[in-house]
Amino acid sequence: MLDSSDRILTTQAGSLPRTEALLQANKLWTEGEYPGGWDAFSSFLEEQVLELVERQIDTGLDIVGDGEYGKAMSSKLDFGAWWTYSFARTGGLELSSDTMWTDSNVISEPGNPQLTGFSYRRDWTAFHDAYTDPTSGVSIRSEGAKSFPKATGPLSYIGHDALAVDIANMKAAVEETGAEEGFITALSPGSASRIGNEYYSSDEEWLYAWADVLREEYQAIIDEGLILQIDDPSIAEAFDQITPEPSTEDYLAFTKVRVEALNYALRDLPEDRIRFHLCWGSWHGPHTTDLPFEDIVDLMLTIRAGAYSFEGANVRHEHEWRVWENTALPEGKLIIPGVVSHATNVVEHPRLVADRIIRYAQLVGRENVIASTDCGLGGRIHGQIAWAKLAALVEGAQLATTELWG
Structure with missing residues (x-):
């Protein structure tokens, strides 16, 4: 894994x-109407x-990804493709009549x-009027279907063809563009397990x-020479999805x-080929009930990864x-703090971005910081704004480099 040594x-x-x-x-494919079938759809992907990776390189990014293009979004507004892609790649699931918006009477002890x-999140309860007002700007209800599956039999991996296409596309784009490094995201067990379970007897x-x-996804991505990013907002985000609020000790x-x-799941895989992503959920809401980072950072650092990605520009967490004043970054590890946010349409000034980077660099070492x-x-935001943020x-990062290296 590359670091910021220079x-x-x-x-x-x-x-x-x-x-x-x-x-x-995506729409045509999921409806079984894509002309030419799987081969044609794979070629299109x-x-x-390739065009996406070229644009990242042209923008100046060093470490590029496939944009999760192989994880189909239902519409322009879709907060969940990073997770819902797993449904089609996992055997043992059946579509449930429930949805992620269904009320629950589960009360924790x-x-x-x-x-x-999901609709019992404590932040949603506190700001019920705002969350249920489609004009408020904080509603996160995607425009597409919201039905979720449940496990009714033993789980198995059945996504080999889709994964092979994702890997082949990313490898080809890296080779074609000369990108320094490429990564593909995959779901964590904790995040994947937040669907119904009618088969397994224990948590x-x-x-x-x-x-x-x-x-199976983790191994395949690494074996093909790409960086694996584990997406796991659940380790921080799930705190808000427990009613009443649990003690920090119980939640940990x-x-x-x-x-x-x-x-x-990561056992025996090379940590220096793995990065881990933590966040508090990407919806545009108040987030007043988010778990403090200081409560989860030590547990995060026990995860077998070489780099840790987290929110650092969101105004609830900036x-x-x-935290890094009192938390030692383990030897050989990197941090990948967010320095531009998905939660605002305002494009950050490069000077602010540089200031954010420099704060981290002064605490953990400039070589250990990758800006993200x-x-x-x-x-989450309009594409034109997203590319301006990148x-x-x-x-x-260029401003920060000039100041940190003189």
Whole structure:
């Protein structure tokens, strides 16, 4: 994995805006109407990924991704493709009549945190009027279908063809453009397991079943020479999805099991080929009930990864750069802080971006900081704004490099 030994490197957190052509192709493919079938659709994806990687290189990014283009978005507004792609790649699931918006009567007890329905998030309850007002700017209800599956049998990995296309497209784009490094995202067991389960008898058994399934993606991505990014907002975000609010001690115990399942899935894989992404959820809301970063950072650092990506530009979490004043970054590890945000349409000034980068560099060492976005930009903000933010990210990193290296 590249580090910033000579200059501040730049990357992005995964999802990038889809083109109109890709959205239409996804629709036709999922409806079984794409002309030419799988081979034609795969060729189209290859072209789209190449154009996307070329644009990242032209913008000045050093470490590029496929924008999660192989993870179909239902519409321009789609906060969940990073997760929902796993449904089509996993056997043992059946479509449920429930949706992610269904109310839940699950009430946690001290010492036994349990996830509630999505609409029982404590932040959503506190700002109910805003979240239910489609003109408020904070509603996150995607425009597409919202039905979610449940497990009714043993889980198995059935996404080999789709994964092979993702890997081949990314490798071809890296080779064609001469990109310094390329990555592909994959889901964590903790995040994957937030659907219904009618088959496994315990939470731990359920989590480790997902670990066995997802390890197939992890292994394949690394074996093909690409960087693996684990997407796992659940270790921080799930705190808001437990009612009533759990104690920090109870929540960390709940989350530690999920981290252990992830580490089991990552066993024997090279840490220097793995980056881990944590966030508090990419929806545009108040986030007043987010878990403080200081409460989860030590557990995050136990994850078998060589680099850790997290939100650092979101105004609810920007102040948490101070966490690194009292937290030692392990030897040989990197941080990938977000220095431009997916949560605002305002394009950050490069000077502000540079200031954010420099704060981290002064605390953990300039060579250990790679500048990034808070979260995926695709499906969160307009594409024109997203690319302007990436340009500001690159320009800010150049300013920071000049100051940090003299």
